[in-house]
Each structure stands twice: as C-alpha cells, then as structure tokens.
Amino acid sequence: xxxxxxxxxxxxxxxxxxxxxxxxxxxxxxxxxxxxxxxxxxxxxxxxxxxxxxxxxxxxxxxxxxxxxxxxxxxxxxxxxxxxxxxxxxxxxxxxxxxxxxxxxxxxxxxxxxxxxxxxxxxxxxxxxxxxxxxxxxxxxxxxxxxxxxxxxxxxxxxxxxxxxxxxxxxxxxxxxxxxxxxxxxxxxxxxxxxxxxxxxxxxxxxxxxxxxxxxxxxxxxxxxxxxxxxxxxxxxxxxxxxxxxxxxxxxxxxxxxxxxxxxxxxxxxxxxxxxxxxxxxxxxxxxxxxxxxxxxxxxxxxxxxxxxxxxxxxxxxxxxxxxxxxxxxxxxx
Ligand SMILES: NC(=O)c1ccc[n+]([C@@H]2O[C@H](COP(=O)([O-])OP(=O)(O)OC[C@H]3O[C@@H](n4cnc5c(N)ncnc54)[C@H](O)[C@@H]3O)[C@@H](O)[C@H]2O)c1
Numbered sequence: 001x002x003x004x005x006x007x008x009x010x011x012x013x014x015x016x017x018x019x020x021x022x023x024x025x026x027x028x029x030x031x032x033x034x035x036x037x038x039x040x041x042x043x044x045x046x047x048x049x050x051x052x053x054x055x056x057x058x059x060x061x062x063x064x065x066x067x068x069x070x071x072x073x074x075x076x077x078x079x080x081x082x083x084x085x086x087x088x089x090x091x092x093x094x095x096x097x098x099x100x101x102x103x104x105x106x107x108x109x110x111x112x113x114x115x116x117x118x119x120x121x122x123x124x125x126x127x128x129x130x131x132x133x134x135x136x137x138x139x140x141x142x143x144x145x146x147x148x149x150x151x152x153x154x155x156x157x158x159x160x161x162x163x164x165x166x167x168x169x170x171x172x173x174x175x176x177x178x179x180x181x182x183x184x185x186x187x188x189x190x191x192x193x194x195x196x197x198x199x200x201x202x203x204x205x206x207x208x209x210x211x212x213x214x215x216x217x218x219x220x221x222x223x224x225x226x227x228x229x230x231x232x233x234x235x236x237x238x239x240x241x242x243x244x245x246x247x248x249x250x251x252x253x254x255x256x257x258x259x260x261x262x263x264x265x266x267x268x269x270x271x272x273x274x275x276x277x278x279x280x281x282x283x284x285x286x287x288x289x290x291x292x293x294x295x296x297x298x299x300x301x302x303x304x305x306x307x308x309x310x311x312x313x314x315x316x317x318x319x320x321x322x323x324x325x326x327x328x329x330x331x332x333x334x
Pocket of ligand 1: 069071074079080104110131132133134136137156157158160162169192193195199213214215216217288289291301315
C-alpha cells in the first residue's frame, strides 16, 4: 500500500480556507464532546529555537506534526515556522501520508482565530488590526475575510517591508500600514509576532475589542500587557497548553494573573457550555497556542482530497525490495 508524499506545492493546491474553517470548527466540537485524543505538545529546545511534537486522534484520523519555531530563520532566508506531518490510519497504524505542514499550520492558525472571533467578537466587526506581518498574518487576513465584512485592515510590523508585502498580496482589500497604536485600535486585533516582551498597551484598547493573541505559543513568550488580561474575558484553546506557553504563561508565572481567571476554552464556547462576550463594550481575548487536533483535521481533508484527485507522488514504505533505493520506488497513485 502506498504512502502519499505531499509537498508544500501539493498542499497549496489542496487547501481552501472555507474548508479549513469548517474542518477546524468540527474538530474543536469533536474534542469538546470527548471524541478526540490529544496529549499535550512536547517541546524540545535547541540553541536557535525549539521543536514541538504534536500528536492527535480524531474520528478516523490520527497523526503527528513535527514543527519548529526558529525566530532567527527569516534573516537566513528560511521561514520561522517549518513543519512536517505524518498522517496515519488509526485502525492499523499505517502511514497513509507524509506531508509538508507549513501551510497547514498557517491555515489552521488563521482559521482558529477567525472562529474565535466569530464567537467572541462583535458580529458587526469591520476593522482588523494585524500586528506582525509574517507568515501567520496572511492566513489571519484570509480567514477573517471569510467570516466578516472587513472594511479596513490595519497592519503594523517593526519591518515596514513585511507590512508592505502583505498589503501587495491582498489588492482586493483595503490594507494600510500604520503605527502600532493605530493597529491596536480595531474591532478585531491579532497579535502575530515573535515578541517576548509585552508591546500591546491596555490604554490603547477600545471598549468592545476582541484580541486574538497568537504569537505567544511557548514558555517565556508574551505580547499583551497583563492589565488587558485582568480586565478581559479570557478564552484559551487548551488550558494546560496556555498555562505552559500561551499568552497567559508569563503573567501566571509572575503571579499577576491566575488560572482561575481564564473564563473558558474555545470548545466550551462553541458548544454552548459557557457564554461568550458579556456585552458590546467588554474586551475579549483568545489565547491561541495551536492544537494538534486542528492540524490533523486539516490533514484529514487534504488526504481525502488528494486520494480523490489522484496523481500525487507516493512511496511504498513496507516494500523491502525498495530499501536503500527509495528514489526508484517513487510512484504515483493513479
Ligand atoms: N498560536 C499558534 O497556533 C501559532 C501558530 C503558528 C505560529 N505561532 C507563532 O506566531 C508568531 C509569528 O509566526 P510567523 O510564522 O508569522 O513568524 P514570522 O517570523 O514569519 O513573522 C513574525 C513577524 O513579526 C514581526 N515582529 C517581531 N516582533 C515584533 C514586534 N514587537 N512588533 C511588531 N512586529 C514584530 C517580525 O518583523 C515578522 O515580520 C511566532 O511567535 C510563532 O511561534 C503561533
């Protein structure tokens, strides 16, 4: 039985944001209903960054993503976040596919934040603030544009060229490069940086704002002044992961925010177990660390689409005659 090998280019052609949003929301519901398994991600620190191993089991799908965060990489011409995913048959353990997961990561991160905005932001939100215009910013914009009627997108990055590149990529939207404070004054604000010190100030945040805090996804990372968290309705993707490495990790370690102040998980909000926003004026924060169930949910639709379409490269892992000569064994699924 062949194992599909899906490159970054293949994945690009197989992903669509509306399908990813649907798959991710479905996976969060499956998880909240107890139909998924997801051990917490394992971090492996190196001199230049870190690796994370992220396994999950969903209905009919299992896999693990091996992903890195190397903040110095863009200066070397390499992406900060790079990822590979092994997608397996949960019935037999057979490796069905090995796929690039850089775009899977970016799409599911954008989709999850937009889903959080759908449940927590004001429904008439029309301005989106993006702080950090790297890889993740593109899919945040794409996903929010699917769910909201965006009139203006305000972008800030310490590298103006990054913000300009983002604006050029979306000529159909009104994307403006602006100051940090201006980007912070939007209906929905997404923080998407590699910062380790808070830069988003409480005094800038307008009543009714929803913030997706995405950048802090490992111990010691932080983007928001803790005063924001203390006043806001704080929702996390996963409590243990958020406490270990999400936006709340540093404030909790410093004793200025308590685990008990976390209002809910996104799954509890989506399934109606807990209420979302209190009123039009409250500030809401979604603390995103990234869940393996989101990756496997997207891998599931990618795999099914690739199998249905056919013509993708594959390898026969279990064929002993192929050992030592993998190149000869490359074939394609008709
Ligand atoms: N929560 C999740 O699920 C999730 C998923 C993927 C990535 N991430 C995290 O999101 C962050 C961004 O990832 P990426 O792939 O877009 O990285 P990237 O390196 O492509 O982009 C980061 C951008 O932030 C800018 N930046 C850095 N510090 C800044 C600051 N103080 N103010 C404004 N801009 C600043 C950089 O110039 C760069 O353009 C990383 O920390 C990454 O680990 C989180």
